[in-house]
Each structure stands twice: as C-alpha cells, then as structure tokens.
Amino acid sequence: MTTYTDEQVAHLTEGSLDWETTFRMLSMPKDHSRFEQYLKALQAKVPFKERIVLPLGPHLYIVQNAAKQWVTQCDCGHVFGDYRENWKLNAAVYVRDTEEAMTEVYPRLMAPDTQWQVYREYYCPSCGAMHDVEAPTPWYPVIHDFEPDIEAFYRDWLGLPIPEKAA
Amino acid sequence: MKMSNKEIGFADLLKNGQTLKQFRDGIIERTNATGHYNGQTTLAFRDSDPIGYEKLFSKLRGGLVHARETAKKIAASPIVEQEGELCFTLYNAVGDCVLTSTGIIIHVGTMGAAIKYMIENNWEANPGINPGDMFTNNDCSIGNVHPCDIATIVPIFWEGRLIGWVGGVTHVIDTGAVTPGSMSTGQTQRFGDGYMITCRKTGINDEPLRDWLHESQRSVRTPKYWILDERTRIAGCHMIRDLVEEVIRADGIEAYEKFAYEVIEEGRRGLQSRIKAMTLPGKYRKVSFVDVPYKHDDVQVSNAFAKLDSIMHSPCEMTIKPDGKWRLDFEGASRWGWHTFNAHQVAFTSGIWVMMCQTLVPTQRINDGAYFATEFRLPKGTWCNPDDRRTGHAYAWHFLVSGWAALWRGLSQSYFSRGFLEEVNAGNANTSNWLQGGGINQDGEIHAVNSFEASSCGTGACAIKDGLNHAAAIWNPEGDMGDIEIWEMAEPLLYLGRNVKANSGGYGKYRGGCGFETLRMVWNAQDWTMFFMGNGFMNSDWGMMGGYPSATGYRFEAHKTGLEQRIAIGDSLPLGGDLDPDNPDYERHIDATASVKRDKQCITTEDCYANHDLYLNYLRGGPGFGDPIDRDPKAIENDLNQTFLLPEYAQKVYGAVFTQDAKGVFTVDAAKTQARRAEIRKERLARALPTREWMKEERERIVNKHAAVQVKHMFATSFALSEKFTQQFKDFWSLPADWQLLESELGVPSYGATHRMDLSLLPDVTTVVQVEE
Numbered sequence: 001m002t003t004y005t006d007e008q009v010a011h012l013t014e015g016s017l018d019w020e021t022t023f024r025m026l027s028m029p030k031d032h033s034r035f036e037q038y039l040k041a042l043q044a045k046v047p048f049k050e051r052i053v054l055p056l057g058p059h060l061y062i063v064q065n066a067a068k069q070w071v072t073q074c075d076c077g078h079v080f081g082d083y084r085e086n087w088k089l090n091a092a093v094y095v096r097d098t099e100e101a102m103t104e105v106y107p108r109l110m111a112p113d114t115q116w117q118v119y120r121e122y123y124c125p126s127c128g129a130m131h132d133v134e135a136p137t138p139w140y141p142v143i144h145d146f147e148p149d150i151e152a153f154y155r156d157w158l159g160l161p162i163p164e165k166a167a
Numbered sequence: 168m169k170m171s172n173k174e175i176g177f178a179d180l181l182k183n184g185q186t187l188k189q190f191r192d193g194i195i196e197r198t199n200a201t202g203h204y205n206g207q208t209t210l211a212f213r214d215s216d217p218i219g220y221e222k223l224f225s226k227l228r229g230g231l232v233h234a235r236e237t238a239k240k241i242a243a244s245p246i247v248e249q250e251g252e253l254c255f256t257l258y259n260a261v262g263d264c265v266l267t268s269t270g271i272i273i274h275v276g277t278m279g280a281a282i283k284y285m286i287e288n289n290w291e292a293n294p295g296i297n298p299g300d301m302f303t304n305n306d307c308s309i310g311n312v313h314p315c316d317i318a319t320i321v322p323i324f325w326e327g328r329l330i331g332w333v334g335g336v337t338h339v340i341d342t343g344a345v346t347p348g349s350m351s352t353g354q355t356q357r358f359g360d361g362y363m364i365t366c367r368k369t370g371i372n373d374e375p376l377r378d379w380l381h382e383s384q385r386s387v388r389t390p391k392y393w394i395l396d397e398r399t400r401i402a403g404c405h406m407i408r409d410l411v412e413e414v415i416r417a418d419g420i421e422a423y424e425k426f427a428y429e430v431i432e433e434g435r436r437g438l439q440s441r442i443k444a445m446t447l448p449g450k451y452r453k454v455s456f457v458d459v460p461y462k463h464d465d466v467q468v469s470n471a472f473a474k475l476d477s478i479m480h481s482p483c484e485m486t487i488k489p490d491g492k493w494r495l496d497f498e499g500a501s502r503w504g505w506h507t508f509n510a511h512q513v514a515f516t517s518g519i520w521v522m523m524c525q526t527l528v529p530t531q532r533i534n535d536g537a538y539f540a541t542e543f544r545l546p547k548g549t550w551c552n553p554d555d556r557r558t559g560h561a562y563a564w565h566f567l568v569s570g571w572a573a574l575w576r577g578l579s580q581s582y583f584s585r586g587f588l589e590e591v592n593a594g595n596a597n598t599s600n601w602l603q604g605g606g607i608n609q610d611g612e613i614h615a616v617n618s619f620e621a622s623s624c625g626t627g628a629c630a631i632k633d634g635l636n637h638a639a640a641i642w643n644p645e646g647d648m649g650d651i652e653i654w655e656m657a658e659p660l661l662y663l664g665r666n667v668k669a670n671s672g673g674y675g676k677y678r679g680g681c682g683f684e685t686l687r688m689v690w691n692a693q694d695w696t697m698f699f700m701g702n703g704f705m706n707s708d709w710g711m712m713g714g715y716p717s718a719t720g721y722r723f724e725a726h727k728t729g730l731e732q733r734i735a736i737g738d739s740l741p742l743g744g745d746l747d748p749d750n751p752d753y754e755r756h757i758d759a760t761a762s763v764k765r766d767k768q769c770i771t772t773e774d775c776y777a778n779h780d781l782y783l784n785y786l787r788g789g790p791g792f793g794d795p796i797d798r799d800p801k802a803i804e805n806d807l808n809q810t811f812l813l814p815e816y817a818q819k820v821y822g823a824v825f826t827q828d829a830k831g832v833f834t835v836d837a838a839k840t841q842a843r844r845a846e847i848r849k850e851r852l853a854r855a856l857p858t859r860e861w862m863k864e865e866r867e868r869i870v871n872k873h874a875a876v877q878v879k880h881m882f883a884t885s886f887a888l889s890e891k892f893t894q895q896f897k898d899f900w901s902l903p904a905d906w907q908l909l910e911s912e913l914g915v916p917s918y919g920a921t922h923r924m925d926l927s928l929l930p931d932v933t934t935v936v937q938v939e940e
C-alpha cells in the first residue's frame with residue numbers, strides 16, 4: 001500500500017503538490033490513512049477551533065461544535081445549521097435569471113437562455129464565499145446534494161472512533 | 168412418437184441437455200439467491216491457482232487489445248482508424264462479459280444484450296447457431312446505443328459445444344438515416360433512424376452472405392467505409408476466437424470455463440471494494456438537463472407533433488451503501504420524445520462503465536461484474552427507458568453524457584470529502600458540436616460526414632488543478648481530435664482555423680478545460696448539406712463547489728460569402744478563432760451581403776451549403792471547480808496571455824486587476840486583485856437574498872404557473888411518470904394539495920403523451936429487462 005507523508009497531503013490540500021507525487025496518487029491503489037491525514041491538514045489550516053468531522057467543500061465543513069452538535073459551517077465560522085439540513089436553505093442566494101445578469105459572466109452567445117436555465121449562486125451570508133452554483137431550470141427545488149452516512153464511514157469503512165454527537 | 172430435437176427447436180448447443188435460456192435462467196437464479204455471480208461464493212480457481220488465473224487473464228486481455236489495435240488498421244473511416252471508435256468483447260455462453268478490449272467499452276453490455284436477446288428468443292432453433300456463423304446487430308430497441316454502432320457477433324465453439332461469444336463494434340459514418348451522418352437529427356422516430364439490423368445471421372462458414380453484402384452497402388451512403396468497417400469487425404472477432412482456442416489448447420477447457428465465470432464474480436467484488444476504498448457511504452443527489460429546441464424554423468422534421476421546444480431531465484439519486492453496493496435511481500426523469508435523443512436502458516446501464524473506467528474503476532478488469540454490483544432504477548417511460556417501440560435513438564449521447572455527468576459529480580463529492588482530491592472532476596463537457604452532413608464530395612461520390620473532433624472537448628476541473636484543454640470525451644477514453652490532413656481527406660471542408668475556444672471552460676478556483684473551434688470552408692463539393700447538433704440554450708452539466716458551468720454552445724454559419732473572389736484578388740479572409748462572439752470579426756472578412764446565422768440554435772436539420780460557405784465547429788469546454796475569486800492571479804495572467812480568457816470576464820468573474828503593455832502582454836496585480844475580491848464579496852451579499860426569502864418569490868411564480876412552456880413541459884412529463892417526484896416537488900414548494908400541471912394545458916403537441924406501445928407487446932418477442940423499472 002502506497003503511503004504519503006503529512007506534508008505531502010498538506011500540499012495536496014493547498015494545490016501545491018509536485019506532479020510526480022500527484023501522478024503516483026492517481027495511478028496507485030488508494031492510501032487508507034488519507035482521510036485522517038486530510039483532516040489533520042485541514043484542521044491546521046482553518047481559522048476555527050471546532051473539530052472537522054467531514055469536509056464538504058473548499059470552504060465548507062461538517063464540524064463538531066462546543067456543545068458536541070454536528071453542524072455545517074463555513075471556514076469563516078458562519079454556521080448553516082444541523083448537518084442533516086440542506087445548508088443552501090440557510091445561505092444567501094443570487095439568481096441569474098435575466099439576460100443582463102447572465103451576460104455579466106459569459107458572452108451573450110455563450111450563456112444559457114434564462115427562459116430555459118438559471119444560475120443560482122449560494123453565498124455564505126457572513127463572508128460572501130461562493131459555496132455552490134446550481135444550474136437548474138426555473139422552478140427547480142433547491143437540491144439537497146449530499147447526505148453522508150458518517151457513522152458507517154468512520155466505524156465500518158475506516159475503523160475510526162466516531163466523533164461524539166449530541167442527541 | 169417423440170419429436171426430434173430439431174423439431175422442438177432444441178440444438179443442445181451446450182451438450183448438457185439445457186437450452187441456452189435454461190442455462191441462463193439457472194445463472195440468474197443462483198446469482199439472485201446468493202448475491203454472488205452464478206452462486207460463486209468462493210473463487211476456487213483464483214484462490215487455488217492464482218498464477219494460472221492471472222496468466223489466463225493476461226493472455227485473454229492482451230489478445231483483445233491486440234486484436235483491436237490490429238483490426239482498426241483495416242478501417243478507412245477516420246472515426247475508427249483515427250479516433251479509435253471500436254471495441255472487442257469476449258462473452259461467456261450466456262452473453263455475460265468476461266473481458267473487453269480498450270476503446271468504446273460502453274459496448275460491454277450492448278453486445279451482451281444482443282446475445283441475450285438471441286437466447287431469450289430461441290435463435291438456437293431458428294436461424295440456428297453454428298460454428299462459423301456471424302450475427303450483426305444495431306437495433307436500439309434491444310440495447311444498442313445508437314444505430315451507427317454496428318456489432319458483429321461470432322459464437323465460439325469447442326469440440327462442437329458453444330462456450331462463448333466474441334463481439335466487435337465500430338461506429339460507422341452513415342447508417343442510411345433520413346439525413347446523412349451517423350447521428351442525425353431530421354428523423355423523429357426509429358423508422359427514420361436508418362438501416363436497422365436485429366441480430367441477423369449475416370455470415371456462415373466465416374464468410375459474409377452475399378445478400379447481406381449487397382443489401383447493407385446500398386442501404387447506406389458510404390459503402391466503402393461500411394464494408395471496411397465490417398472487415399475490421401470480422402477480423403478482430405476471428406483473431407479473438409483463434410486466441411480463445413489457443414488458450415484452451417494450452418490451459419485446458421476446464422480452466423477456461425472456470426475463468427469465464429469466476430472473473431465476472433471477481434469483477435463484481437472488485438467494484439464493491441473500489442467503492443469502499445475511494446468513496447463514502449450516503450445519498451448523493453444531482454440533476455442535469457439538456458435543451459431540445461425543435462420549434463425553430465431551421466429544424467425541419469416530417470411531423471407536426473415533433474415541433475416543440477422541450478427539455479430532457481435527469482435527476483439522479485446515488486446511494487452508496489455501507490456494504491459497498493450502490494444504487495442509481497433516476498425517479499423523476501422526463502418522458503422520451505419525438506427526436507433522436509432517447510436511450511435504451513442498456514445504453515444507460517452498460518454505458519456508465521465507459522465513464523467509470525476513467526474514474527472509479529481505472530483497471531483492465533472491466534466486465535459484467537460491475538453490472539452485478541449495481542442496482543439500477545430507470546423508470547419505464549422515461550427518456551432512458553422508453554415504453555414505445557417507435558422511439559428514435561440516433562444521437563442518444565445528446566443526453567447520456569449529461570445524465571452520467573451527474574454521477575461523476577456525486578462521486579467527486581465523495582472523493583473530495585474523503586481527501587482523494589486528485590480524483591475530483593467537476594463534470595464533463597457536452598461533447599458537441601457534431602458537424603454532420605453529406606452530398607457529392609471532392610471525389611465526385613455520394614458521401615456523408617460525421618466529424619469526430621468532439622472526442623476532444625475540455626475536461627472538468629479537478630480539486631487541485633485546471634481541467635485539460637481540448638482533450639477528451641466521456642464516451643471515448645482515448646480522446647483524439649484527429650489530424651487536420653485526415654479530416655480534409657474525409658470531408659470536402661478546408662480548415663481556415665483550429666484554435667482553443669476562449670472562455671469556453673467553466674470559471675473556478677480551478678477552471679474547466681477549454682474546448683476548441685475549427686472554421687471550415689466548403690470546397691470542391693456539389694449539392695452539399697450540413698447541420699448542427701449540440702447544446703445551446705442550456706448547459707448540460709454544472710460546476711462544482713462554487714465553480715461555474717462551462718459556456719453554452721452557439722452556431723455560426725455563413726453563405727454567399729464572396730470568398731472565391733476574395734481569395735482570387737488576395738483580400739483578407741476569415742481565419743482562426745471566433746474570439747469574442749459578442750464582437751465578431753469573421754464578418755469583416757466576407758462580403759457585407761453574406762447571409763450569416765449567429766445564434767443559440769445549436770440543433771438544426773440538413774441545409775444546403777455552396778462551395779466557399781463557412782461553418783464553425785465549436786467543441787465545448789468543461790465545468791469549473793471552487794469559487795473563482797480563489798483563483799491564483801498568476802493562473803489568470805497565463806489564461807489572458809494565451810487567449811483562453813477574455814479580459815472582460817477576468818475582471819468581472821475573477822476580480823482580476825491587470826495591465827496590458829504595448830506588446831499586448833497582460834500582468835495581473837495580486838495586491839489590487841485581493842482588494843477587488845474583498846469588494847466582490849460585499850457586492851455578492853448586497854445583491855443576494857436569504858434563500859428562504861427567494862423561495863417565497865419563486866413559489867409565487869409556480870403557483871401562478873409563470874415559466875416558459877419548455878420548462879412547464881419538462882415538469883409535466885416528469886410529474887405524469889412519477890407520483891413520488893410530484894409529491895416531493897409539491898412538498899418542497901409547499902404547494903396547495905390541488906395544484907397540478909398537466910401536459911394537456913400547455914397548448915403544445917402532446918402526441919404520445921397518453922397512447923404508447925412497447926416492443927414487448929409485439930407477438931413472439933421476449934425483451935430482456937436488466938433494470939428495476
């Protein structure tokens with residue numbers, strides 16, 4: 001089994017890992033310890049103290065807060081609510097649903113027609129980070145993208161203790 | 168008096184007293200009872216003789232790849248010879264895939280479906296299955312992706328006993344459809360999709376039959392390419408049959424047959440262990456769409472009922488279970504339509520492996536084991552499992568690529584959360600435009616063209632790097648745009664430009680790969696036609712985690728250009744890329760009186776082109792990853808200096824502050840960019856609403872049924888097929904219990920909405936169902 005150093009995994013999370021090692025990561029069987037090393041690298045990087053339970057995006061995490069609740073949190077510290085909820089419902093949204101708004105981001109002929117498709121940009125209400133861009137038709141429900149089975153992942157797949165979770 | 172085996176149609180091909188169907192039923196029963204393929208709870212051969220097992224694997228897999236590489240040199244079609252649009256697959260006696268070659272391995276399942284169709288419909292009695300036989304299939308209603316994928320299937324016998332099959336498939340240039348090119352748009356039903364062959368016996372004693380040779384060649388526009396493609400397939404199949412015989416002579420029939428079943432169970436286990444090693448259990452929900460804009464005057468079809476704008480809808484719920492199995496559920500998908508973008512269930516279930524071998528299972532051990540490790544739910548009546556025998560399939564890929572892209576995004580979420588950032592792919596390009604057409608070519612012959620430059624679109628961004636420019640297509644792992652010189656030999660179209668398409672990759676911390684564009688001028692043709700095929704009003708894939716989708720498509724064509732005269736007098740010519748379509752330059756180098764079409768109508772039907780007319784073939788980019796204002800200023804600078812990005816969008820989207828020197832070189836100021844990005848964050852929040860506030864406004868629009876008809880049509884067809892989707896929609900928006908949206912209230916043609924007839928209702932037909940419907 002190929003393994004990597006904590007420093008290499010930290011470089012990976014920064015996007016600064018050398019290509020030779022990156023290529024090895026791509027072509028060799030996956031390293032079982034990656035998740036723990038990844039959490040360690042991210043925990044050292046984030047400005048908040050809460051324990052990361054699962055990374056969701058470049059600036060978005062499920063964390064264990066001081067009250068041992070699992071919540072979705074931006075790396076600026078903004079909390080989007082219980083980890084089982086769709087965090088987008090507690091975000092700020094800007095919908096590009098006019099030609100004027102759409103041509104801010106693409107030339108007119110290279111942008112969708114808003115009679116067919118709109119872009120919904122979900123921002124952190126505190127720091128303005130853009131966590132997601134949905135591209136659905138008008139009327140489409142806000143997608144609840146991901147409901148991880150964290151307990152099965154920690155316990156059954158990785159053999160790790162599950163972080164404490166308040167009821 | 169007892170009837171003879173011949174009289175009851177029992178050929179005893181297996182020499183075990185069972186028909187092929189009885190034998191297959193036994194395998195299915197044992198698989199269902201144990202959860203292991205053919206009841207193999209242990210891998211006896213592999214465990215007792217691992218070296219011998221691996222030797223067999225290597226010999227067979229090596230032989231399959233070798234046969235493909237050798238056979239493709241027989242083909243003259245650039246689609247096969249340049250792009251590698253072929254594949255060879257080895258099956259066991261019941262048509263389950265043992266191993267496959269490289270190439271378009273979507274056909275692992277499609278040719279298997281054809282073999283199973285022959286088994287279920289008693290081909291062994293009539294027309295009979297004998298050593299030296301050849302069967303040909305391209306029937307989309309029994310599992311083929313689209314009619315241009317022609318499969319030759321050869322049974323393999325050992326000492327008079329059927330022990331397996333080998334299949335070879337090539338993507339031919341033309342199928343004799345209503346319009347030329349292999350994936351045409353003019354037809355709306357199967358009956359216009361071209362020459363359709365249903366597991367027909369087309370050869371005996373290793374020789375193609377003369378009636379088949381005569382009939383098939385005159386049924387298509389490109390007989391030369393057709394016959395050489397057929398020889399390619401036959402040569403490959405026979406090489407592989409010889410290889411199997413050689414292996415049996417060396418290792419024994421017992422070892423071969425054990426291998427041919429055990430390796431499928433190994434493949435099943437292999438997928439489960441890959442899922443556990445790379446992903447994360449849970450539910451993932453993604454959705455994708457694509458536009459079908461048929462109302463436009465430039466879409467000329469033979470049926471009034473097909474003249475409407477519609478949207479194909481593919482919601483996907485992917486459940487990864489704690490035991491490593493997964494379930495892919497497409498509940499809520501929209502209904503099939505009167506166009507050529509429908510897909511058979513097998514095109515879907517088999518097809519995803521051509522994608523998965525580029526991400527989850529990048530191994531040589533692709534076989535039907537992966538199918539047995541996956542639960543598919545494709546509701547009957549949807550675009551991915553039609554319930555009517557009239558459906559057209561010529562360009563099933565128009566939406567298959569998008570439907571699958573949702574899976575890739577789901578997997579990428581799991582890779583990201585687990586820390587395998589190197590595997591993340593934000594999604595895929597809509598692999599278009601498809602330049603197609605035909606007429607009399609530069610050699611004075613009736614001809615058809617189907618440019619495969621689309622096999623090199625931009626790839627999605629990764630979580631640690633940009634997507635690749637003009638590099639790949641989801642349906643062909645080889646990714647090769649082909650040489651200009653070869654395309655100019657195959658098509659009467661000269662290149663006036665072949666450039667990276669600026670702004671085509673989706674923005675992000677890491678941007679999607681850019682596509683490319685080629686400007687083609689008609690040259691030395693007569694009665695020439697062409698048409699466009701791709702996405703225009705919509706994007707078929709999304710960005711990821713703050714990244715934007717790629718740019719959409721558009722079309723440019725020009726007629727009465729005056730280029731003949733301009734070339735004669737040495738005047739300026741339209742050359743290179745269409746850098747900024749909002750400020751077009753080509754028009755400055757053609758006659759002011761030229762007829763130009765520049766719009767988002769990216770699906771058209773056959774239209775006439777004279778010599779010196781122009782056609783822009785724009786191949787799409789891939790989606791982006793992460794918030795664009797996290798992008799490294801140096802990367803933006805590089806994109807500006809390589810013309811991958813227009814300056815206006817470097818400012819607006821990336822917040823880049825830059826200067827340009829007298830030589831045109833851009834320099835991005837990192838400090839000023841950082842300051843500008845802080846302002847962008849504030850501007851975002853100033854224009855945004857809390858999501859729940861915005862939802863109140865959107866709910867009002869839904870209650871009042873305020874949306875374009877194509878949007879309402881899409882929802883109405885999904886609602887009609889799925890109570891669950893309807894209820895989820897109504898619950899989400901807190902709609903009144905009596906709120907409903909019916910197709911009949913939209914004022915658009917609804918032919919086929921109520922009355923349909925499935926192929927399974929034809930007499931004497933047993934269809935093979937391989938998914939939960």
